[in-house]
Amino acid sequence: MKRRMHRLFKKDGRIFILAMDHGTGLKVLPELNDPGVLIKVAVENGVDALLTTFGLAVTYQKEIGEAGLILRIDGGTSQLGPKGGVAGRIFTVEDAVKLGADGVVCMGFPGASSEDVSLKELAHFVSEAYHWGMPLLAEMLPMGWDTQHWTPENIAFACRLGAEYGVDFVKTQYTGDLESFKKVTAGCYKPVVILGGPGGNSEEELLRTIKDSLEAGGAGVAIGRSIWKHPNPGKYCRAISMIIHEDASVEEALQELA
Structure with missing residues (x-):
């Protein structure tokens, strides 16, 4: 477990994950026509770990190289399926072990209409990951994808619940300001990383959000x-990595994109 966590988190205790697990449920074309090119560029420019589907992990092992690998082991319906599907297990932690993964990821939806199913699945994955010594990242989102309930208080509760269930680190929505996010991290005794959202923010807005979340x-x-919708993913990765691992200012990071 510790060896895998050290491969994911750098000596400063921080991590930069490129999420590429969207292809099982959302539209990723044409931006991800050639995932191998993006993976190679991202790793060369400071990405610490790739969060991928099983197919990507198997196909692009060479491009992933020495970067950390986090495998998505649950899933729901695709964009062609019915809305509101419940994320359930699709792969096992043993599958991740066979792939040489350093971690696995699943969802956790406290407060959603499917809460009982979601949290039972979360507990199952925690137990299985513990058995194999595999770090588990849980995306803890109050009420699932019903964003109107993503208040700072609900996000703090969801993250703490994830820690209480035994996850090793948590992925969640940034609360919007430094002070409220301090309460999230203070109330969760496991590392908290923020998600990037649908990709509509400006470069400066996203970089400032990252900076504030770290300070909190x-x-x-x-x-x-x-990142993968950006016209220059490599430069964007480099700018983000500067903020995470070099404590660069937003202004300094933006110079990488000039």
Whole structure:
């Protein structure tokens, strides 16, 4: 367990994850026509770990190289399926072990209509991950994807619940300001990383959000669409990495994109 966590988190205790697990449920074309090119560029420019689907992990092992690998082991319906599907297990932690993964990821939806199913699945994955010595990242989102309930108080509760269930680190939504996010990280005794959202924020806005989250005690980011939809993903990765691992200012990071 500790060896895998050390591969994911750097010596500063922070992590920069590129999320590429969208292809099982959302539209990723044409931006991800050639995932191998993006993976190679991202790793060369400071990404610490890739959060991927099973297919990507198997196919692009060479491009992932020495970077950390986090495997998505649950899933719901695709964009062609019925809305409101419940994320359930689709792969096992043993599958991740066979792939040489350093971690696994699943969802956790406290307060959602499917809360009983979601939290039972979360407990199952925690137990299985503990058995294999595999770090588990849980995306803890209050009420699931019903964003109107993503208040700072609910996010803090969801993250703490994840820690109480035994996850090793948590991925969640940034609360919008430094002071409220301090309460999230203070109330969760496991590392908290923020998600990147749908990718509509400006470069400066996203970089400032990352900077503020770190100053509030966050442990890093898991960002997908904002990076792989960007016209220059390599430069964007470099700018984000500067903020996470070099304590660069937003202004300094923006110079990488000039």
